[in-house]
Amino acid sequence: MKIYAVGGAVRDELLGLAVKDRDWVVVGATPGEMIRAGYRPVGRDFPVFLHPETHEEYALARTERKTAPGYGGFVFHAEANVTLEEDLVRRDLTINAIAQDAQGALIDPHNGRSDIAARVLRHVSPAFAEDPVRVLRVARFAARFSDFTVAPETMALMRQMVENGEVDALVSERVWQELAKGLLEATPSRMLRVLHECGALRRILPEVNALYGVPQRADYHPEVDTGIHVEMVVDMSARLQASLPVRFAALTHDLGKGVTPSEILPSHRGHEAHSVRLLEPLCARLRVPSECRDLALLTARYHGDIHRTAELRPETMVKIIEQADGIRRPDRFMQMLLACECDARGRTGHEEDEYPQAQRFMAVLAAVRGIDAGAIAKACTDPAQIPARVHAARVEAVQALNT
Numbered sequence: 001m002k003i004y005a006v007g008g009a010v011r012d013e014l015l016g017l018a019v020k021d022r023d024w025v026v027v028g029a030t031p032g033e034m035i036r037a038g039y040r041p042v043g044r045d046f047p048v049f050l051h052p053e054t055h056e057e058y059a060l061a062r063t064e065r066k067t068a069p070g071y072g073g074f075v076f077h078a079e080a081n082v083t084l085e086e087d088l089v090r091r092d093l094t095i096n097a098i099a100q101d102a103q104g105a106l107i108d109p110h111n112g113r114s115d116i117a118a119r120v121l122r123h124v125s126p127a128f129a130e131d132p133v134r135v136l137r138v139a140r141f142a143a144r145f146s147d148f149t150v151a152p153e154t155m156a157l158m159r160q161m162v163e164n165g166e167v168d169a170l171v172s173e174r175v176w177q178e179l180a181k182g183l184l185e186a187t188p189s190r191m192l193r194v195l196h197e198c199g200a201l202r203r204i205l206p207e208v209n210a211l212y213g214v215p216q217r218a219d220y221h222p223e224v225d226t227g228i229h230v231e232m233v234v235d236m237s238a239r240l241q242a243s244l245p246v247r248f249a250a251l252t253h254d255l256g257k258g259v260t261p262s263e264i265l266p267s268h269r270g271h272e273a274h275s276v277r278l279l280e281p282l283c284a285r286l287r288v289p290s291e292c293r294d295l296a297l298l299t300a301r302y303h304g305d306i307h308r309t310a311e312l313r314p315e316t317m318v319k320i321i322e323q324a325d326g327i328r329r330p331d332r333f334m335q336m337l338l339a340c341e342c343d344a345r346g347r348t349g350h351e352e353d354e355y356p357q358a359q360r361f362m363a364v365l366a367a368v369r370g371i372d373a374g375a376i377a378k379a380c381t382d383p384a385q386i387p388a389r390v391h392a393a394r395v396e397a398v399q400a401l402n403t
Contacts, residue, residue: 001029003058004084004099004107011095014116015145024058025099027084031060047078061087085109092134093141094122115151122151129157132166136178136204139194143185150194158198167203175204176286183247188238189231192251196227207278208251210258215266222348224266226257233346242338248292249299249339250346252279256300275300295332298324299339306340309357314398317364318391326365337361367397 009022026034031047039049039058047060062078063086084099084107091097094112101107110124121141128134135158138150150158161167182191192208195201201209212227223229230251237250256274260267279300283293305312305320312320320326326333341355373390380386 001033002027002084002101004101006088006099007091007096010098010100010106011112011116014098014113022056024056025061025084025087026058027061027082027087028080029060030080031078034058034060063087063090089125090127091124092128092131092137094124097124119145119148120151121145121148121154123154123157126157128154129161129164129166132161132170133174133178135161135167135195135198135200136170136175136182139191139200140178140182140185142194143182143188143191146187146190155194155198158200162199162203167200170204172286176288179205179286180244180248180292183234183237183251184244186238188234188247188251192227192231192234205282207255207258207282211254214257214260216257216268217266220347226254229346230254232348232351233342236342236346236351237339240338240342242342243335245292245295246335246339246342248288249296249336250342252282252296253299253303253339253343255279255282272301272304295335295339298332298336299343302336303340303343306337306357306361307344309360314364314395314402317361318368318394318398321361321365321368322391322394327369330365330369333365334358334362363401364398367401368394371397 004025004027005022006025007023009019012019026049031041031049034047034049035041038052040052042048042050042057043059047062049058049060050056051058060078061082061084063082088097088099088107088109094110094115096112097108097110098112099107106113115122121138123134123138138154138158142148142150179191182188185191192201195204196209196212208227208230211230212225214226215224216226216229218224221229223232233250233253234247237247242250252275254271254275255278256271256276257268259274259278260271276297279293279296282288283296288296302320302324305316309317321333324333324336337358341358344355344357345351345353371390371393376390376393377383377386380389
């Protein structure tokens with residue numbers, strides 16, 4: 001039995017990055033031997049074991065054979081006679097196909113170290129094309145390692161996978177999983193750019209893909225292209241260290257601009273309502289978690305109003321807070337304000353702008369939440385009048401902020 005560190009831990013050490021988790025591959029062992037040594041089996045599709053003390057994952061060296069479309073259509077072979085080289089050749093990228101033995105020696109049959117030095121994401125073998133998840137993973141790695149480029153031959157292979165329909169076999173849960181991870185990387189725009197360039201974005205997020213090439217008014221959006229604007233907004237959400245719900249809202253806030261009639265371009269009147277209409281089926285299709293879905297819908301619906309805070313009457317601001325359930329969910333409302341700030345600052349030349357609209361609305365929210373609705377209800381003789389009187393008191397509180 002021989003044990004090797006593999007994959008991300010080896011790669012990150014070579015990049016000088018902190019290692020969070022270590023994965024190990026075991027050569028020359030059987031499942032029975034692993035169990036007798038105290039390892040606990042956890043793998044369903046192939047033998048993976050947890051170390052009895054560190055609880056790190058140890059997988060038996062394995063090969064795989066494609067038997068059906070999609071990322072799940074594989075038969076795995078994990079026996080004691082599978083070599084380390086046979087295991088490494090099935091991995092996705094050369095930078096992830098480096099192993100390290102117990103003495104610290106590196107085993108690098110696919111020149112992963114050279115690609116790390118050259119900052120290139122390159123597939124290991126033609127077997128890359130058998131797993132459509134790898135298209136998403138390459139895009140995610142591009143978002144994580146912003147100074148890496150995708151090798152031309154790898155991009156060509158990814159385009160071929162899209163054209164062959166392999167990407168269409170992806171299940172929604174896996175798409176969301178990889179999309180969410182990519183949004184949480186340092187430069188999520190690069191994930192979108194890679195997926196757009198290889199054609200996969202058109203298949204998995206056609207609503208976002210439709211934004212590329214759609215013009216906006218240059219006086220508001222010097223970057224003009226709506227797709228580029230969305231890239232800038234998601235990068236701003238990363239710069240502001242926003243949560244995943246905020247980053248997803250940043251990605252989807254302007255979907256309606258992709259269906260604006262050509263005769264009114266570059267204006268996008270009413271795009272907020274169209275964004276909501278497109279966003280609801282997108283979230284259902286990808287099974288987006290409710291926390292992300294709900295914040296994205298609020299941001300799509302209200303971001304235009306939030307940007308125009310200085311023009312809004314107290315009555316309108318109170319209605320927005322009430323309709324957005326900001327009184328009961330103030331934290332979520334403030335997350336929406338952050339998503340709106342990402343939108344405002346995700347524009348060429350506006351990256352360093354202040355966003356006073358957020359401070360203004362937070363003050364309004366505090367004033368509205370300071371109203372004692374219970375006391376108003378207790379003093380009201382006609383229960384039917386309670387909602388109107390509470391609303392009126394909230395408006396008065398907001399008006400008092402301006403005096």
